Amino acid sequence: VVGSGDDAAVVERAGLAVTSVDALVEEVHFRIPPFTPAQAGAKALATALSDLAAMGARPSEAYVQLGLPERFEDEALAIADGLAVVAAACGVVIAGGDVTRSRTLFLAVTAVGSAAAEPGVVRRGGARDGDAIAITGEVGGAAAGLMLLERPALGAGLDPSVAERLRTRQLEPRPRLAAGEALARAGASAMIDVSDGVAADAAHLAEASGVAARIEVELVPRQVGVDELATAAGIEAVELALGGGEDYELLVTIAPEHFDAATAALASIGETLTAIGSIGPGRGVELSEAGARRGEIAGFDQLAGRPTPGPG
Amino acid sequence: VVGSGDDAAVVERAGLAVTSVDALVEEVHFRIPPFTPAQAGAKALATALSDLAAMGARPSEAYVQLGLPERFEDEALAIADGLAVVAAACGVVIAGGDVTRSRTLFLAVTAVGSAAAEPGVVRRGGARDGDAIAITGEVGGAAAGLMLLERPALGAGLDPSVAERLRTRQLEPRPRLAAGEALARAGASAMIDVSDGVAADAAHLAEASGVAARIEVELVPRQVGVDELATAAGIEAVELALGGGEDYELLVTIAPEHFDAATAALASIGETLTAIGSIGPGRGVELSEAGARRGEIAGFDQLAGRPTPGPG
Numbered sequence: 001v002v003g004s005g006d007d008a009a010v011v012e013r014a015g016l017a018v019t020s021v022d023a024l025v026e027e028v029h030f031r032i033p034p035f036t037p038a039q040a041g042a043k044a045l046a047t048a049l050s051d052l053a054a055m056g057a058r059p060s061e062a063y064v065q066l067g068l069p070e071r072f073e074d075e076a077l078a079i080a081d082g083l084a085v086v087a088a089a090c091g092v093v094i095a096g097g098d099v100t101r102s103r104t105l106f107l108a109v110t111a112v113g114s115a116a117a118e119p120g121v122v123r124r125g126g127a128r129d130g131d132a133i134a135i136t137g138e139v140g141g142a143a144a145g146l147m148l149l150e151r152p153a154l155g156a157g158l159d160p161s162v163a164e165r166l167r168t169r170q171l172e173p174r175p176r177l178a179a180g181e182a183l184a185r186a187g188a189s190a191m192i193d194v195s196d197g198v199a200a201d202a203a204h205l206a207e208a209s210g211v212a213a214r215i216e217v218e219l220v221p222r223q224v225g226v227d228e229l230a231t232a233a234g235i236e237a238v239e240l241a242l243g244g245g246e247d248y249e250l251l252v253t254i255a256p257e258h259f260d261a262a263t264a265a266l267a268s269i270g271e272t273l274t275a276i277g278s279i280g281p282g283r284g285v286e287l288s289e290a291g292a293r294r295g296e297i298a299g300f301d302q303l304a305g306r307p308t309p310g311p312g
Numbered sequence: 313v314v315g316s317g318d319d320a321a322v323v324e325r326a327g328l329a330v331t332s333v334d335a336l337v338e339e340v341h342f343r344i345p346p347f348t349p350a351q352a353g354a355k356a357l358a359t360a361l362s363d364l365a366a367m368g369a370r371p372s373e374a375y376v377q378l379g380l381p382e383r384f385e386d387e388a389l390a391i392a393d394g395l396a397v398v399a400a401a402c403g404v405v406i407a408g409g410d411v412t413r414s415r416t417l418f419l420a421v422t423a424v425g426s427a428a429a430e431p432g433v434v435r436r437g438g439a440r441d442g443d444a445i446a447i448t449g450e451v452g453g454a455a456a457g458l459m460l461l462e463r464p465a466l467g468a469g470l471d472p473s474v475a476e477r478l479r480t481r482q483l484e485p486r487p488r489l490a491a492g493e494a495l496a497r498a499g500a501s502a503m504i505d506v507s508d509g510v511a512a513d514a515a516h517l518a519e520a521s522g523v524a525a526r527i528e529v530e531l532v533p534r535q536v537g538v539d540e541l542a543t544a545a546g547i548e549a550v551e552l553a554l555g556g557g558e559d560y561e562l563l564v565t566i567a568p569e570h571f572d573a574a575t576a577a578l579a580s581i582g583e584t585l586t587a588i589g590s591i592g593p594g595r596g597v598e599l600s601e602a603g604a605r606r607g608e609i610a611g612f613d614q615l616a617g618r619p620t621p622g623p624g
Binding site: 054123125 | 320322333335375377409416423433436504
């Protein structure tokens with residue numbers, strides 16, 4: 001109704017309003033380069049929208065607060081272009097914003113969307129004993145891409161187009177909005193987007209639900225090139241797939257009787273769903289490999305592009 | 313419905329949703345000290361809510377993104393306390409948030425509220441030829457308070473309680489929410505909150521409305537102590553009152569036939585409304601003093617606490 005330029009934006013709204021806030025900060029979440037200013041803008045909006053995807057909500061508007069250092073003054077339009085590209089791709093209107101001087105570049109995004117009363121939103125805390133735990137798409141690519149950006153020599157043995165797709169996965173993430181809505185309609189009991197890593201985000205979901213998540217690490221689908229990159233870096237591929245994060249796939253739990261319908265619903269929009277384990281009684285995340293329990297998986301430093309010393 | 317801790321907050325909503333975003337950045341908008349961490353948090357929320365007041369909207373939730381340098385890690389709770397005090401005073405729920413590491417302390421606030429379809433929201437662009445232009449409360453205090461904080465010697469001749477109220481005006485601003493709603497109901501044609509200064513904000517309102525704002529500078533009500541402080545600093549009191557900003561009073565235009573009812577509505581909630589001029593054909597802001605046209609009024613450096621070389 002009223003867009004940016006006035007004191008506030010005004011939107012007509014009915015039903016459940018779903019709001020997510022996310023901030024990306026230079027030297028904490030990204031560096032320019034390897035990110036271009038446009039990619040930094042795009043990623044800030046994509047990650048905020050990913051939180052709505054994980055609720056099964058449909059985004060409608062976003063509000064952006066840009067903290068702009070003087071040295072990036074000439075890049076403000078490029079940052080706005082990056083935001084606009086993601087907004088257009090996701091059917092979102094940038095309804096308001098605020099640019100302020102700051103010594104550190106930051107992008108604080110508020111994404112607003114809606115969910116129908118039925119099926120409502122999918123929360124983190126709805127997983128039940130006996131549910132399957134599954135993931136959309138493939139993971140590990142964003143972490144592998146960051147390693148490649150920070151240490152290009154690691155990619156010497158990779159097909160150039162495979163390497164490019166890994167870098168793009170890091171630099172230009174896309175929220176899984178259609179998948180999130182489809183999974184909500186298909187009866188997902190709990191959902192979270194993979195920002196910190198499959199292992200860490202499964203732990204968040206398990207904690208919120210009061211259950212244990214049992215994951216067979218070899219079942220977690222890995223993006224093409226992740227295995228080769230891991231070998232070149234002297235780490236395990238499952239460290240990238242479960243520890244890496246920033247893939248923005250959806251980690252979802254669903255009752256076994258709904259699983260095939262959910263898979264079919266995703267297939268109809270060109271997305272995949274892969275079962276990686278099950279929910280049981282207890283607490284935390286239990287990882288197994290070749291039928292045996294295995295230890296924790298390291299987290300990933302999402303600025304430096306290396307596994308961290310501690311668990312994910 | 314769903315608060316912080318999940319991927320997004322969920323709120324049931326009907327009617328017009330009014331959303332405002334505002335970011336406060338350390339060393340750009342405030343310094344600690346003189347601000348305490350709690351006052352920085354409180355001011356960030358108060359200034360975001362002030363934008364809703366200026367639309368005549370009633371706030372319901374706020375979302376806060378905190379960029380927290382390591383050196384302020386021990387102050388995170390104090391910042392949250394400051395936010396909570398303003399939230400409670402204004403009937404607002406902090407429905408979501410995000411804390412991230414940052415080299416610069418920043419608080420990016422998204423405030424969400426609602427307005428009834430009738431009278432709807434009051435925009436900046438509705439001022440009409442013949443309207444009165446008026447202001448709530450008194451101004452100049454926030455700028456005088458900042459000057460006192462930066463140069464305490466200027467307050468040597470001030471009553472201590474007067475000086476304290478000037479400093480508090482700067483450090484603990486309060487949004488004029490009840491006044492905004494009352495003015496919307498009373499038929500305000502345009503409204504803006506005084507953040508940049510009466511002269512600069514009148515220019516924003518005039519530009520959005522395609523009219524000229526004629527202001528008699530002596531009519532602009534000045535907080536007690538502003539005149540003495542200006543004398544001590546060797547500047548004109550009207551420079552603080554019209555150039556100062558950050559008082560977060562409401563500058564409003566209203567048809568003359570509605571003016572007395574608006575004044576009475578504000579009086580009933582303990583607020584004052586003072587006519588300071590009128591809207592006419594043309595563009596921009598025309599200032600007059602003792603019946604004669606006067607030149608532009610300097611702006612105010614809201615970090616250093618001094619008038620700027622340029623116009624407000």
